[in-house]
Amino acid sequence: MKPYLLGLSAMAFAGSMTSAFSADVTMPDPNYATATAVMNVIKAAAEQELGLQISTVTTTAVPVIWEAMDRNKGEVDIWPDTWLPNQQGLVDKYVKDKKSVKLAQNSYEAQQGYCVTEVTYDKFGIKNVSDLANPDNAKIFDRDGDGKGNIWIGAPGWQSTNIEKVRARDYGFADFFNLEATDEAISNATLDTAAKQDKPWVGYCYGPHQNFARYKLKFLEEPAYDAAKFVVVQANEDPQWFEKSKISSAYAKTTVHIAYASSLADRQPDLVAALERMQFKPDDVSKWAYSIIVDKKSADEVAKDWIKANPETVSKWFGH
The missing domain is CATH 3.40.190.10 (Periplasmic binding protein-like II)
Structure with missing residues (x-):
């Protein structure tokens, strides 16, 4: 979305x-x-x-x-x-x-996945989702001084936001980041500031979207979609959706x-x-x-x- x-x-x-x-x-x-x-x-x-x-x-x-x-x-x-x-x-x-x-x-x-600003990709070398699972790399995205990175995973209630909570866990970076589920306008403002100041930024991205025309963004590389590694249990169907979902690949087409x-x-x-x-x-x-x-x-x-x-x-x- x-x-x-x-x-x-x-x-x-x-x-x-x-x-x-x-x-x-x-x-x-x-x-x-x-x-x-x-x-x-x-x-x-x-x-x-x-x-x-x-x-x-x-x-x-x-x-x-x-x-x-x-x-x-x-x-x-x-x-x-x-x-x-x-x-x-x-x-x-x-x-x-x-x-x-x-x-x-x-x-x-x-298209959907994780995006970074150009400076994040070129200067800091964050090119693959596996790079996020490094605590030192995560600190690059620390905006509030708590030692953890900040990553936007979507707006509250988006189906993709629940998916991103699971992917953060299964990709191994959840413990190193504050997973921000906020209104998209807040994320866009944070991205705008980072882009104008040439600072690192990472977050869930989807297109079509106006941000690809506004900023130089790049998708992080991920393991190719694998149905066996993309098991989603809906939150409205099972209270244990998070525990039962297993996601460690890119989205399907x-x-x-x-x-x-x-x-x-x-x-x-x-x-x-x-x-x-x-x-x-x-x-x-x-x-x-x-x-x-x-x-x-x-x-x-x-x-x-x-x-x-x-x-x-x-x-x-x-x-x-």
Whole structure:
């Protein structure tokens, strides 16, 4: 994500749904730029082409989003930021087993892992994830003087954040670092300071993302993906998820999909047909996020500008 979230409690999320029920369709806004951008493109296109009223609810709780889609009551109808393999457990439960949620057929490729700033890579020689398992190397990333490094592992509640807790343990560097699970905006500010001051920085990275256009970042090398070494137990499925998960390889090939409540096909068949045709380009998603974060444009403005500049693409989505 990402994006995988947990910023609002289920109760707070449910409370925010009251106004959403009056709309034709409801989508969640996870409040990070890439997903917010895609959500706004879908929203603006559907409103323009189908005349729908689409409401949004702000939440960073991915399991709660899936539970809402599962109920098929219009609380959440579309989730446009389904990262696989990160959300595979949720897909298995709701798409494959319960069949209460569907995945649109198209997706776009993404990348995730650990990133460092250029100076970290070139000057300090941190090039492989194994380099983090050295306590002397870890001290390079010490920002608060406690003798331990600082590494951002994702936002609270992201599925990937739980994965990164396990990977830190199994890669052998957890004891040498403060594992920071904070809002992405905090991490971005820390990265910005480090990049401008040519200081070391390391953290979980995913792309498409605006940071690859803003800074010179490099992914750390990792052991190639191995299914036998990438065993994830979902936190919402087993209280011993951390102990039972075993992860010591890179992520599998990562793709991002649109998920939608199964009942939407009956309530809004033209919209579902469009969701099945939609195909996003990683470069476009990065540019949208850059416009939101760096150029300070509203996500709605960014979406409508792109739609205006790409009428043929939008027309194909809606079968015109």
